Amino acid sequence: MQKGAALKRLLCVAFVAGITLTVPGTPVYADRVYIRDTLYVPLRGGQGQEYRILHRGLRSGTALTRLEDNPETGYSLVRMEDGLEGWIQTQYISLEPVAALKLAATISERDALKSQYDELQARVQQTMAVREQLSEDNDRLAQEQAGLSRELQRISELAADTISIDQQNQSLVSEQEDLNQQIDRLMIETAALESSENQEWFLTGGGVVLLGLLFGFLFGRKIYHRRGSGW
Template sequence: MQKGAPLKPFSIALLVLGLAQSLAADTVYVRDTIYVPLRGGQSTEHRILHRGLRSGTALERLQTNDESGYTLVKSEGGVEGWIQSQYLVEVPIARDLLKKTEDRLLELEASHQKKLLQQQDIETRRVELSDSNEALQSKNDTLADELANLTQLAANVIAIDDENQQLRQEHDDLIGQMDALSVANQELQDSSDQQWFLRGAGTILMGLLVGFWLSRRIYHKRGGGGWT
């Protein structure tokens, strides 16, 4: 079959049969380690549209002709052509799968390292918070002790104030008693002085009376008369 020659009826029938058997468009891949030409028809005699589709190249499958062994595909650049079906697979090639797997492993490793760093940061933060909590607890205990001491001191101050008030009251009572005793003592002193005065006056008066009586007696004896 020469390039550019008209299709024979048999070829047309095969093409129609292939179209009838075509599947819905999906994605296929060129097999490993080969470069496959993309042709304008379903034979090696047709014009090459792309000389070398690299292994792993993703193509959109438009239809498949099992009789001719060719599949109509569309490249990512929009070029449509026929390629031998034996060079196509429905899953990515091992090399690409390995590359994707390696890339995925690298992503997972990076994610794992990131999570490890986050975990370390969280642990560091937890330790810092724990230390801060212990410091706050210690400070709280110290403040509680100081508060207890201040409360005790306040209670002592109140007790001392009450005691001072009681002492002041007792002092005032003692002052009152001392004033009362002073007044009573003054009264007794005045009474004693009065009694001594009366006693002295009585003694003097008694002495005068005795002297007067004695003088009368003496005079009466001497004069034989006069006062009786």
């Protein structure tokens, strides 16, 4: 008898539990909800004001996980971040973050965008500085190129003058060689003339000497004859 009664009680509990799980209006949730713009909302142990308060101070913007929603009682079963579960009036929760959280998110997004803007501005300034530096380098290189072009032109002109001077030097060297040959020829001719003149002077001198001797001989002989006839 006791076993039969226990079995009946177990079947009744299972039946009631099955009915409870299949009753419409108590679906199972697991979505993200937030406390509305209310300062504090109590978390209770059941669906009503008479149930024990598990947490007295759920602040506005507190993130919760909704597990169940009962439209008939106006309560929802939620779980806090630390794992505490309890019932809270559905009117105090929202699927969207409260204005304070939205404002904080907006401010954070604004700060992130401002940071990105400042970074882009810094990059733009850096790019402009690099461009100005490149422009200055380009102008400097253009001036250096112009200077090198002028120097190359001057060197080309000097090279042309050098070639002309070299050609003139070669011409002068050739003329000098011709003059040296003429001088050598004139020296040879002069030496030959001097030798010929010396020979002529020698012959002339010899002739004069012979004439002097002959004249002396004849003159002496004439004097001798005069003396001989006078004696």
